[in-house]
Amino acid sequence: MLSTTSARLVAVKIKSANKNIFRALLSLASANLLIRVMGLLNQVVVTAKFGQDQHMDAYYVASLIPTTLAPMLASALEASVIPVYSRLRTKGTREQASKLFSTLLNLLIVLSIGITILLLFFKTELMTLLAPGTRASTLLIAQDLTPFIFPVLALMTLNSFMECLLNAEGKFGWPAYAGMLTPLTTATVVLVGGNSFGVLMLCIGTLLGQLLQLGVIIYRAHKSQIVYRPVLNLKLPELKPIMSAAWPALFGGLISMASPFVDTIFSSYQSAGTIAALNNALKLNGVPTGVLFAAVGRAALPYLANQAAIKDMRAFKGTLRLYLWIVGIATLALTIFMTFGARLIVSVIFEHGHFTAKDANTTSWILVGLSIGLLPTAIGFIVSRAFSALGKTRVLMGVSIFSVFANAAFDAYFGRIWGGFGIAFGTSLYYFCTMIILLVTLRMMIGNLNLLTPPKELLDMLWKVGMGQYYIKWVNWKESGMRDFGLTHAFRKKVLQIVFALAVFAAGAAGAVQNGTLTVRIAFGSLVVFALLRYQYLLVLAWACINVFIGSNLPLFNGNNLLSGLTLPTLLLLFYVPTKEAFQRLPALPVWLFYFIWILLGMGISPIALQEFMTIWTTQLDFLAVSVLVVLVIDSRKKLLGFVDAMIAPAIFIALYGLYGFATQQHGVVDPTTGYFRISSIFYDTPPTLGLYLSVLIPITIYRIFTMRSFLKICAGIAVLLLLMVALGLTFNRGTLLAVAIGLVVTVLFLPSSKMRGIAFGAGTAIVGLVFLGTTLANIPILSRFANSDISSLNGRTYLWQALIDHFDPAQILGYGLKSSDVLLTQLQVGFGGGVIATAAHNIYLEAMFEHGIIGLILMLFGFLAFGWCILKKYFTGKSFDQKLLLAIAFGTLVSIVIQGYESNDIWNQGVGIYFFILMALPFARYWDNEKPSSTTLESEVQEQVDPVNEENALTEQEELATV
Template identity: 50%
Template sequence: MPDPFIDADITQPTGTSSAYLAAVRLKSPNKNIFRALMSLASAALLIRVMGLVYQIIVTGRFGLGDAMDAYFVAALVPSLVAQLIGGTVEYSVVPVYIRVRSQEGRKRASELFSTLLNVLLVGTVVLMVVMFIFRFEVVHLSAPALGSSSTGLAASLAPFIIPILVLQVLISLLESILNAEGQYGWPAYAGMLVPLTTAIFVLVVGKYFGIVALCVGGLVGLCLQLFVFFIRVRQAKLVYRLNINLRNPAVASILAIAGPALLTALIIQASPLVDQIFASSLSNGSISALNYALKLNSVPVGIIFVSVGRAVLPYLSYQVSSNNMKAFKETLRLYLWAVAITTIAMSAFMTILAHPIVQLLFQRGAFTSEDTALTASTLVGFTLGLAPMAFGFILSKAFNALGKTRVLMFVTIFSVSANAIFDYIFARLWQSMGIALATSAVYCCTMFILLFALRRSIGKLNLLTPPGEVLTVIWKLGLGNNYIRWVSWKQRNSSWFRIQYNVSRQLGRVGVIFAVFIAGMIGMFYNSLYALRVSFGAIIILVFLRYPYVLLIAWALINAFIGSNLPFFNGNNFLSALTIPTFLLMACVPIRQTLKRMPVLVFLAIYLLWALASIGLSPLGTVPFLIFWLSLVDFAALSVLTINVITTRRRMLGLIDAILVPTTFIALYGIYGWLTKQYGVLDSTGVFRAYSIYNAAPGLSLLLSIVIPFAIYRTFTLRGIKRVVGLIVTLILLVGTGVTFSRGAYISLPVAIIVMICFLPSRKLRIGMLSGVVALAVMLVLLETVGHVPLFDRFFTQDIASINGRTYLWQALLQSFDPTRLLGNGLQASDALLASLTVGSIATAPSNLFIGTLYDHGIIGVILLSLVFIVMLVGLIAGLRKATGERRMLYAAALAAFICMLFQSQESNDFWIQAIAVYFWILMALPFALNWSTPKPLPEADEASLDETTQPRMKVVRQEMLEHTSAGPGV
């Protein structure tokens, strides 16, 4: 495990540096970049050497006992949070600071610097206090299985370690600012103070104060480094002011970049975890070989890539701020060539000498020759990806300079997903070397994706043309004549290289077909049935990517049956075929504008991230946890997709019809089961309750309850005989809900319909719907009294006081709840607890959404979930106040569905059941869809006039942005 004090100065996500002043003074910025590169690389090397000496001293003093375990456990969370925040600060501050410094002057730059420093200082101090108060929980989160004595020692060390959070974040900010002012040497070499000071403390007072000397030495080293940085900031003539100006437009720009950058950093942390998960299923020693190979591979990454990134990013940012894209491309091309040449040579060196290197460094004691061979082969797999890794690293800096961190976020999501897929395939073939090769393959894919995206953003890059500096080196090496002869030969035979566009396109298609054919042949060799399914699935996914509306319709038609009692829809990867294109399409939709339309998605995303934090606590395994959690992410993704794809009224009505088709079938199936006493359960009260294709009646009643208001809305949009069909469908859904005999639905659905009536846009509609409700109520009374159908008998049974035994389940969960566990007990921990207890008389689920969430995700989790419902309710009510005509009726239907969901969630936790939640979030998104961007009155013609196309998506987004800008900052 890396040391938090030392690792902060060695492996930070490559600071962001910029040298505006030096770039102005020198005609060629490349000279200054080279000087900065030499300073950064030499400092990184010295820090690694000093870190090695530090490690020798520490291990010699403390060994590998409980004290060091407690130290690493106590330092894990603060150091990880500091690196995430510090890396995000570096990525987001430099481009904006350089723009302010170059365009608005030093005074405005000083104001921005002061605001950032004060905000980070206050925020990190608050976070430090929270960590100190909950230090026992933080230690338990870091190592749940740690012994009681080590846990107590780690908690006692926390007050000496937690302050590194504040110090490291402030150092990251100051380093970014200093690099932006053209100062590289002092900030880089100041990093040696931390290992040097820590080593001195351990040597001098370590035998007296024990492990505390290690902690205090690290804090003193960080304080000295911070002091040096403040001196250099003062010499840079930056004026510090004790103020916070959050209205500064530059702060908003930094926050816009910081959000995707932080999410990218969080996602990046998952890659080593994914590798380790797959390595854990391989032969003994695979995990160790993977980690040893990664350490060796990190040497060129830490020295070359980090140094080049720090040296180049500031100049790229300055060139972007001055709108000098020609210089931007030239600088980028030069360093891509330089890094490519260096890494290719290094890859060849490390590949050839992998075995001797590992043997020299590790083969002694318990490290056998077999371990050397395994580690060396794994190292070869990693070194093959050094060149594409270097390309991706430098290209990511280009996107940072351009402020396009959202592209990096989606590329990172793709890389983590692709890494898991490649690990699964390659690990079966080549063990730990296969995992390393999978990582290299991912770097190749991300390199091409980034190159394609960058070319789309700024035009041709001309990467195949050698930069002038490279040609100069070639000439000095005496190879100029050879290069001239090669260029002349190429020009004479240029006709061979000029392929018409149509021909090149056909060749590309043939190449793709050939590659797919080869992949199919390999798949057929290993698992023919699986390969065939993947082939058909790939075709379907491509269709969905080309036609997103078809994807939405597929979700509406198929989702209700996935996970049901129908065998065909289970085990055939229907969910994967729908989820993969849904996630991929998120890269093509305007997320920010979508969140402005439906703000509840922000709070849903925060809740899902909070749930993800419990991955180490959940009783589920890591892979089942991620699968289930991704199914929850589907809900937010589908809302985003619905808002952006529903651009016409016909599309919206077609989607509602697609939802009504399966739910009507399910309702009819339930009615048939109730009539024939099948597909249901005989309640303890003697009432037969239908559950159709599911396993419980409450789930069926909840699904039908949220769909019925939209069936009513759809009926009002029809005319003539079609309205009769709509009435029949609505009646079928009502009867299907009735035969579940669910008390929650019997209460919430009438209340929801009455609320919907109150918000209908016209008096005629209200009177008509109210008449229908009265007629339905009369029919229910007749069925109860004359037909002797026990509709209301379950309201007068003995179990009504305990709500059919649910209160016993809630009591068991509340008694086991520990409020000091901030993250709760993990996803589905309440189900696992109740399964181990013999409590109540119904199932083993919490049967209450909020109590279950309280146990699973703690007090913060239930607060976040409550905010989801509150913000959704506020959004619906605000929409009802503004909307008129048909859109008001749709808002009323959504509010009715919301009431049903909220009320019935008090007796079940089916809010997260996919068969229900997918429809709920799609339906909730309909009032916010793009087809309402240009309000239109309810048409009086028949359905032939319903296909009125609204404004194109980008035009709508642009119009919204202009309206928001014209409204002024006070809006």
């Protein structure tokens, strides 16, 4: 528990802190106001000189990376350096502070220069990524501007770092006012050379302005006796806490940095000038942003950090509540003013020179969309500073990840409907979501915030201005007057419930008028979603039982939004359950998360439609989300075995359905070389997909057999295993049969006892013999396709792979986008003998390289290697016999899937691949923490049962097992 101080000490500390904060706030707010005013003047000059055409679009695209990346680095520095540097100044010496400052500055110089060089090297790919929908001429202009605008990154980062250090020293004025030099210099340079050199002067002016600002800040640092030393001591003890706090904030900032990138990407698909209009609206929106809550956040952070350091939560909550009220009231007034006065504001400020009335209309609507989100933006900004002060920067990382996905989804939907205004509105909407998440999380961490209670300082201010009596009257009316009218808390709660019910009814009625069937689906689907959110084990059972049928050739499971009903609660639960614990239990999951994020970055270059891209990508993200839930939800043996049975049950039906298809010559294809019928069961006409699915379920069935202790159950389990193996054989898929055989051999080698390995080799040989005997008696030559002449080209797959390699460019960092290999092969129509071989790569490695670049391929390979490393590490350190058995099964399946990846890409099929990820997650579930170490053989299990009553049953069980 966080301790609190006495009331008197708290009052003194709050008063002192507030006095210092107000002093700093005055400097920062006034400086920010002047900087924003200078920035607006600069923007007036720029828009009057260049208007809002493709040249301005090109400039904003080119400047997006440095102007977004630099504040992200500054935010990470502010969250990590100020608390550590403040403590060192208080408890350490000037020399220690100087060494820390010099080391950090030198590290930052090297890092920023390196990033700048890297950005310049990949400038072509970056410009294409940021604005995939713009014209080629605009992209060329942007590429030409990058050498003059990318170096701004290093200067902005150094300026932000020096400003943070001066703020920690209590120096707020000079660093803040120095920011005016950049817009003033830029405007001057544009006026002098804008007509001759165009938007190039914008880049040069920004560069010169940042240099002048750095010079002023260095001079002020020298006056403050901040001494620079040419040292780079990486062994300083203060670096560890700084890095520990910086990397989550840095990662969170990197994720949140994707939000303006997402806005730019979607804006590039709008009409020319939309990118410039969005940035002009952001400039106007940035005036209250910088003057109010940015200034408050920067001024209050050091004092919030000090209050958190001494665990004075009462003072911490009081300071936070006070400035949330101040910023909230001011921002609410600004929201009303800027929303209803947007057209007038834009006309007065921008509508000059080349800036036309049409440009003003476009910009004003975007400003309205952004102004709607001013209040949640302000509250979220201040609350995020509270998390930084508490040192809980990892929370910000998780919220930032959510923000990117929410922003992309809202931009995609509303941008398609309302254009530029829709993109701005989507941005405001995700700010509302972020604000709610931050407030709820902070309340869970430090207790009730009492945000609806007016701060004492505001009440004192009301009394001083003679308005205290009105507040007293309002409180009396609220507490007594409302009670006289029967407006009690219970009554108001009931009214709110009725209003909410009426709102839902009205929405349902409106929906019924538009689309009655869809409304009914949403109504019943929402009940199911809420139930799955509440009962998480039921959710993972639904994935195990239903998932494989979604998208199959069974009409019952198609067109009913079943996948959406499972995906929505699954992804929402990622922000509720302790995902961090799942990542710690199975470290391979973060690697896959990076891979899926890398795929998302190629959203703008993918040849498929945006809606289709998001559907496929979200489905792949389900693999990760379900794995997290499996790790966290499976916490007992009963749940584990029930979940395994839930996976095996649909496999039995699918295998029987495949055998029925073989008997009736349906649901499959005829092999053109051998003439044999290859079953595909519910997977349309794709036997390899059925084979891949069974290659995962067969090992799971083997594990389930080993967990049985009844003779009849074991016989039933072996019958199911034989059924699945026969169905696998009838796919006549050579690669799958070979991979499964190798995977099972690997599994046997890793079984946790020599006795079990011997039994498995013997039983396995017998079962394979039975399968071959049965198929031979039925005149079904399973191995006949191994003798075909097309085996050298792997059924023509090598021609497909060669086509992809011939069209691959390693310089494409992000590749060609999701499903680009399918689009290319569809266009090329690769084939021989007058027929087309296929329109898919049938190789997950070449597919990943072509679609997501070499980095994407490396990330995917790291994902598989991480699975293997985690399994082997747990196998050699684990003590549970059953867990080692499951680990052996999982490792063998991993080997099998990696081999099959060379001829099939069905691992990314939603109905198949998710079972592979589930199997990889099962050995790391919570259940194994409670599992007691067991003996290594079945014999010792029986021998340890010394109870005379159970001895006879134990011996009988041993005989039954030996018979099997």
